[in-house]
Amino acid sequence: MRPPSGADDIPSLEELVRLLFRLTGDLRQRFADGAAQLELSFPQAMALRELGDPLPMRDLAQRLCCDASNVTGIVDRLEARGLVERRPALDDRRVKHLVLTDEGHSVRQVHHDRLTEGLPLLDLTPDERRLLVDLLRRAVGQAGEAG
Helix, strand or coil, X not given: CXXXXXXXXXXXHHHHXXXXXXXXXXXXXXXXXXXXXXXXXXXXXXXXXXXXXXXXXXXXXXXXXXXXXXXXXXXXXXXXXXXXEEEECCCCCCCEEEEECHHHHHHHXXXXXXHHCCCHXXXXXXXXXHHHHHXXXXXXXXXXXXX
């Protein structure tokens, strides 16, 4: 029989941080392993993940938290593999949008499938997932406001 809920049932901040590190570490390792199986570097796989929709190079750099010069090399290698194309933006031909090719969409999907296969988060009910996402969004939002 479980004792009544009280202060003793409140998880410590230390436990919360430990669990978040463990979960994110597992996700990062799954992500890296899936990328390696597809002969992608971690940054290349991150770029593919962010390119669900066409993006200017500067926006991709911002999403990857890196300098635009780093994105150039990442995109050059993805383009050489036929996964990404640079296309002029319709509203400003000086701006190049990065667009996934059909092969790029395919590789992106395979990587996503490998990342999520057998993921323990799949055991959560839809309501539990919704709650977790809401809590994480709130925490991420507060972290963004503080930074």
